[in-house]
Amino acid sequence: MPSPAIPEKPWHDPLTIDLLLKVLNTTFLHPFVAWMIPLCLRAQATPYHHPAMLITAAWATLLTLLYFLSILNQRVAHGNPRAVDLSEEVIVVTGGASGLGLLIAEVYGLRGASVAVLDVREMEVGEARGVEFYKCDVGDREQVEKAAKEIEEDLGTPTILINNAAIAHGKSILDLTNDEVERTFRVNLLSHFYTIKAFLPGMIRQNRGTIVTISSALAHLGCRNLSDYTCSKSALLALHASLTAELLPAHRETIKTLLVTPGQFSTPLFAGIKTPSPFFAPILEPVDVAKEVIKAVDAGEGGVLAMPLYARWVDWMRVLPAGVQRVVRWWSGVDVAVEGFVGRRGEGVEKEKEILFEG
Incomplete structure (x- = not known):
């Protein structure tokens, strides 16, 4: 039986506002490129007082x-x-058996770092070079503490x-159900407290560290x-801010905190979820998010990574009039968006449909 034909995508499907902005940032909006214009004009003997010279130099x-100023803002x-x-x-990567977590773990493993993956599921790739797997429900404090001791003994x-x-x-x-709500908050929120309390003391002793909150x-x-998911993820915004403030006085230069707020991923876990506009709200490839996270961690930077473009401005929704907010929603x-969700069967507390997000 022949397989069903895959519908052709329109020619403009890859075109997104994020792609346009990326092109602009490397051309018209890049300082080095911008200075080439007045230099070229001057090479053609254009007078300094010529309007074209003044405008391009000012730009x-x-x-x-x-x-x-952006560099100064980051440093301050x-x-x-x-x-x-x-x-x-x-x-240490939690939820690193698949998706975004697995990509990050594999990249660091191939680059020679010692990597420990904590997950209740077995790794999708079986074994990965430089990656050690520890079966652990991060929503269970005792399991996290046990895994932390094993990692310390095995890897350092x-x-x-x-x-x-x-x-x-x-x-x-x-x-x-009440059990489902409690499980969501254990995995999505309480696990962060468990892992931070387990690993932060070692970072303080080593006088170096990075904590990434997705x-x-x-x-x-x-x-x-998605009330359980969004509530737990919203709490992470406050956790990141509080943790950063607590580390600020003594460990500002040595222990970095990085908050990541991605949009929708293009993985089977999000199958059936609709995006309102592929142009303004493009679906993210996990590899693109992994590259940005790895880039920031490698650079030893703290801060916030929000992607795609709308994720950088979505918090401004709260300052809009209530009626405008309703229209935008x-x-x-x-x-x-979630009404058409397909999902996959979870391997958690119950055998009901459970969405597993990598962030």
Whole structure:
């Protein structure tokens, strides 16, 4: 029986606002490129007082000023980057048996770092070079403490913690059982407390570390049929801010905190979830998110990674008038996106449909 034909995508399908912005940032909005224009004009003997010369020089000066102000803003907010030597780092990735977590773990394993994956599921790839698997329900404090001791004995003191594991059930508040709500908060929120309390003391002793908290763009919005997920992810925003404030006085330069708020991933776990506009709200490839997280961790930076573009501005929704917010929610389809969710059967407490998110 022949397989069904795959519908052809329109020619403009790869075109997104994020792609356009990326092109602009490497051309028209890049200070180096901007300075090429007045230099070329001057090479053609254009007078300094010529309008074209003045306008292009002013534009290049503005972009240069904004570039250095962005660097200054990063340094004031998060301090100087810490030195990262992968040969001396021990990396812990929760929920690293598949998806985003697995990508990050594999990359660091191939690059020579010692990597420990904590997950209740077996790794999708079986074994990965440089990656040690520890079967652990991160929502169980005792299991986390046991795994932490084993990692310390096997690999050394962890210096990079990537809290990636998360679940949701895709049900209305009334359909959610109490056990499901409690499990979501254990995995999505309490696990962060368990892992931070288990690994942060070692980072303080080593005087170096990075803690990555993976939240979600939906943490700023809430969403129908994802109340457990969005509430737990919203709490992570406050946890990241509080943790950063607590580390600020004594460990500002040595222990970095990184918050990641991604949009929708293009994995089977999100099958059936609709995006309102492929142009304004493109679906993320896990590899693209992994590259940004790895880039920030390698650079020893702290701060916030929000992607795609709308995720950087979605928290401004709260300052809009209530009526405008309602119109935007209707236009975006955020409250009906989960209705067509396909999902996959979970391996957790119950055999009901359970969505597992990598962030």
